[in-house]
Amino acid sequence: MGKDVFEIVVNCVKMLLIFLVMVQLVPILVWLERRVSAFMQNRFGPNRVGPLGLIQLLADAVKFLFKEPFFPEKGMAVMYYGAPIMALIPGALALAAIPLGAPFHLEQFTWLGREWGPYDFIMQGYDFGVGIVIVLGVSSLGAYSLLMAGWGSSNKYSLLGALRASAQMVSYELALGLSLVGILMVFNTFSFYDIIAQQTGMPLTFNFFGKVHSIAWLPNWGIFFNPLGALIFFCASFAETNRLPFDLPEAEGELVAGFHTEYGGFALLMFYIGEYGHMMVASALMATFYFGGYTIPYVANESVANWVSSGGLATHPNWAAFLTSLIFFLVFLLKVFLFLLIYIWVRWTLPRFRYDQLMDLGWKTMLPWALFNTVLTAVWLAFSHRPV
Amino acid sequence: MLSSADFLFYFLGLVSLVFGLGVVLFRNPIYSALCLVITMISVAGIFGTLDAWFIAGVQLIVYAGAVTVLFVMVLMLFDLKHEMKTFSKGVIGNGVKLAASGVLLGMLGTYIWATYATEPTFKPLPAAATSSIKATKDLATSLFTTYIFSFEVIGILLLVIAVGAVTLSRITGGTHHAD
Numbered sequence: 001m002g003k004d005v006f007e008i009v010v011n012c013v014k015m016l017l018i019f020l021v022m023v024q025l026v027p028i029l030v031w032l033e034r035r036v037s038a039f040m041q042n043r044f045g046p047n048r049v050g051p052l053g054l055i056q057l058l059a060d061a062v063k064f065l066f067k068e069p070f071f072p073e074k075g076m077a078v079m080y081y082g083a084p085i086m087a088l089i090p091g092a093l094a095l096a097a098i099p100l101g102a103p104f105h106l107e108q109f110t111w112l113g114r115e116w117g118p119y120d121f122i123m124q125g126y127d128f129g130v131g132i133v134i135v136l137g138v139s140s141l142g143a144y145s146l147l148m149a150g151w152g153s154s155n156k157y158s159l160l161g162a163l164r165a166s167a168q169m170v171s172y173e174l175a176l177g178l179s180l181v182g183i184l185m186v187f188n189t190f191s192f193y194d195i196i197a198q199q200t201g202m203p204l205t206f207n208f209f210g211k212v213h214s215i216a217w218l219p220n221w222g223i224f225f226n227p228l229g230a231l232i233f234f235c236a237s238f239a240e241t242n243r244l245p246f247d248l249p250e251a252e253g254e255l256v257a258g259f260h261t262e263y264g265g266f267a268l269l270m271f272y273i274g275e276y277g278h279m280m281v282a283s284a285l286m287a288t289f290y291f292g293g294y295t296i297p298y299v300a301n302e303s304v305a306n307w308v309s310s311g312g313l314a315t316h317p318n319w320a321a322f323l324t325s326l327i328f329f330l331v332f333l334l335k336v337f338l339f340l341l342i343y344i345w346v347r348w349t350l351p352r353f354r355y356d357q358l359m360d361l362g363w364k365t366m367l368p369w370a371l372f373n374t375v376l377t378a379v380w381l382a383f384s385h386r387p388v
Numbered sequence: 389m390l391s392s393a394d395f396l397f398y399f400l401g402l403v404s405l406v407f408g409l410g411v412v413l414f415r416n417p418i419y420s421a422l423c424l425v426i427t428m429i430s431v432a433g434i435f436g437t438l439d440a441w442f443i444a445g446v447q448l449i450v451y452a453g454a455v456t457v458l459f460v461m462v463l464m465l466f467d468l469k470h471e472m473k474t475f476s477k478g479v480i481g482n483g484v485k486l487a488a489s490g491v492l493l494g495m496l497g498t499y500i501w502a503t504y505a506t507e508p509t510f511k512p513l514p515a516a517a518t519s520s521i522k523a524t525k526d527l528a529t530s531l532f533t534t535y536i537f538s539f540e541v542i543g544i545l546l547l548v549i550a551v552g553a554v555t556l557s558r559i560t561g562g563t564h565h566a567d
Contacts, residue, residue, distance in 0.1 A: 025394050079422075106461025128436070130524065133445030137432070144425060151418055159464060166461045170454055177449070190442070190524065 006116050012105050018096045025056040026276045029340060036341065037348040041217045067265030072153055084263070084270035085147035091277025094139040096125025098284045099192045101294050101329030106281065119370040123325055131192040132184070135310040136177055139281055143169045145274060153262035161258025164248045164355065171362040172239035178370035180231035182288050182377035186225045196293035200301060207384045212249065219297035223290040228373045230290040232366055234331025237282035241275060242341060245350040248358060261387060284340035298370065304328070396437050404430040417468060420458045428452040442524045
């Protein structure tokens with residue numbers, strides 16, 4: 001936690017901030033979803049309330065808060081009320097385990113009449129060193145919120161939705177986990193910081209039959225080492241987040257609203273936050289593994305620090321360090337937003353799969369291809385470092 | 389005074405024990421399965437207090453995330469009232485259940501009684517094992533060299549269980565409809 005009051009307080013505030021980032025990005029994403037879908041379908045979308053329709057979100061929040069909460073007659077209270085809370089936990093915990101910006105170092109400083117520091121802070125809730133294993137483990141608990149909601153509602157549509165959801169999540173988790181094995185073999189580590197550090201630097205450098213080659217105009221990103229794995233990971237993450245084209249758990253044409261049929265008001269909002277939280281985690285993992293994390297392509301990390309300290313933005317080195325980290329955080333957020341936009345784009349482009357198509361895609365297409373990707377990466381790694 | 393690591397250990401141990409009891413004592417199988425999830429998560433937390441974060445993560449992915457989700461899913465497909473009625477009757481069946489749990493408890497009790505007074509004989513950890521990637525590497529090396537036989541035997545055991553489950557699902561009577 002920390003060695004003195006300052007560090008403990010900063011770490012606690014950091015956890016809270018990461019949770020709030022997740023929660024506060026949801027209205028913006030909802031707004032984006034409406035506006036982008038309207039743009040794609042040649043409509044206007046909500047544009048009456050406030051500039052660009054942004055105040056509409058506030059009206060929505062008020063509506064969610066003031067709706068009457070209700071409880072199904074034969075429902076199970078523990079599960080019915082527990083499910084929305086359970087929906088928030090995995091997303092928030094997983095997001096807290098991903099580095100959102102470069103770690104920064106604070107020199108010793110005087111504040112409130114005593115000496116503090118030096119400190120090292122990470123732009124991340126917690127770091128156990130095995131990064132991705134914990135993220136996958138925590139986010140795999142997301143299925144329980146759907147199962148609890150489906151069972152606790154005591155409604156056939158809810159139950160069917162929950163069963164579909166859990167079958168789908170378990171099936172696609174395999175492909176999701178296996179698709180990451182390739183990139184983990186390339187980087188040879190579990191730690192997010194090591195993975196990002198290996199993707200920093202400008203020319204794309206790789207070994208081929210023992211000789212070092214480089215392509216000068218490409219950044220050193222994971223996607224160039226493992227494009228197939230990236231594709232499978234991104235597709236499987238759609239199924240994990242229950243988004244279209246994989247939103248069979250809440251197929252409204254067949255199941256009313258699936259597992260959250262019996263929910264309304266704030267509880268429903270919490271399910272939405274959980275879903276968007278999963279999207280953010282998937283996008284953040286995509287950015288971290290395949291697109292260089294918080295680093296900026298074509299710009300060295302040191303030159304950002306130099307630019308901040310020499311440009312007169314911050315005079316004190318501590319503020320400069322913090323500001324540098326903040327710039328990296330914004331870069332990371334930009335990358336995450338690009339992937340979130342792709343999520344929205346796909347949702348409004350592709351139709352929903354049929355259930356047997358979904359299972360076929362998961363078990364007969366993605367899983368074999370993910371296995372093939374693992375084997376291919378292993379063979380490639382074995383040969384590329386060996387001279388002919 | 390408890391240190392924070394001690395507190396975490398006792399807290400997680402208590403949680404896993406209480407919810408482990410819940411698995412056995414709840415009459416509703418869904419609640420039992422959800423108790424099992426919490427037990428799994430707290431066991432993962434205990435692995436975490438031992439700095440075995442890789443095993444903690446794998447525990448979450450495999451047991452809490454995949455296996456128990458399947459448990460809960462399959463339980464939801466059953467006609468639970470019928471299952472509870474047929475599973476809970478019969479003197480012989482109850483006798484067998486009592487005998488089996490007695491044997492298990494006896495084994496556990498004997499083991500605890502035989503070992504609790506002696507000092508634990510842990511092999512000292514190599515100094516570098518605290519680094520996560522090194523620890524994971526050590527784990528993989530010992531799993532695939534020293535313990536390869538038990539590893540493979542467990543694989544065969546799981547195969548036998550799968551075959552047994554398929555066989556059991558094909559017989560009628562007991563908790564199954566004779567149709």
